[in-house]
Amino acid sequence: MDIVKRFLKYVSYETTSDEFSKTKPSTQSQVVLLKELVEELKELGVDAFYKDGYTYGKVKSDCAKNDTLFLMAHVDTSSDASGKDIKARIVHFTGEDIILNDKKKLSIDEFPLMKYHLNHDLIVTDGTTLLGADDKAGVAIIMDVLEKALKKGGYPNITICFSSDEEIGRGTENIDIDYIKETNGKMYAYTLDGGCIQAFQNETFNAKQAKVEIDGVSIHPSMGKNKLINSQEVFMKFHSLLPLNRPENTEGREGFIHLTNTTGITEHSTSIYILRSFESCELERFENSFYHARDEINKLYNKELVNVFIKDQYRNMYDIIKNNHHVVDLVHEVYKELDINLVDVPIRGGTDGALLSYLGLPCPNLGTGGDNFHGVLEYLDIDEMKMMTNIISKMMEHLK
Ligand SMILES: [Zn+2]
Structure with a gap:
């Protein structure tokens, strides 16, 4: 099947994940696509199955190549925009604004990165839903790579995994890491x-x-003097003691503290922050600032009013990848051969690969040609998507 047809087929499945769900996967609609992918893989001749929210598949090398190429993409889409009834359309991008509907357009003035897509064919939405290039472009590329490799021959061992719930940070929950890591x-x-x-x-x-x-201590405001303690006032004092590194004033390699949610009444308030940094020492400094602020406030009120609970979410995968540099070197080598420019870019966020790296599978992230993820302005560069198929096919030639 042509890769564009494949992609359009996959985005016709609504697969929005749900952060409030307790099940895995978080929505049944993801299972429908994951099981469809099992069938497609089997048709290609891949040994494939569905288990616990994941579609897995393996192909044994048809030559003397012992190394294994593992590829992964997620089927869920972000709940930040609707992923239902996507009306995708192909346009040739000449630099002119792309009108999606009366209110929405894609313009190079607003999105300067579009200059990299000049004279390419793009897939865009009708401005009412997201596109789902994140990450169905990844799924389509993997399927296309497999189809071409199995037809042409000369491939290494290949293991693939299509995951669910990446967008809600549960993209490796219950993953069968032993199955994936098996290699000669x-x-x-x-x-x-x-x-x-x-x-x-x-x-x-x-x-x-x-x-x-x-x-806090709740007492009728009319008789509150020297007795009432409003937890929300205490929270504002607490917050003011934290470092001022925030998403809105940091970029590049600078870390930040971000207040994502706060709810409260006089009696009690709860606030959630995310702490992010490329350097573990900066993260530790952020973490300590929370304990320090807690101690200061508790001292001020002479009461244990504030409690702080901090948990790990994910870690910088480079700490693992730097000791497994073959995964980076191969990509650089192939880009050089194909004469495509390549820049190592740190992600101001996390990936499933970060979690996999700490499960013993160093796993960097490749591009798919999509942009403006998680919103109605999302688009996909068809030429780039096809180029990624070529890049991976070339990578396979190197694995021995
Ligand atoms: Zn994604």
């Missing part, structure tokens, strides 16, 4: 979940989440 040779593992194919992502944030619980 070296393992070359990649997620296909990036944007522009010239960007190679082998570094992520270190990430923690802080929950701040604050008790």
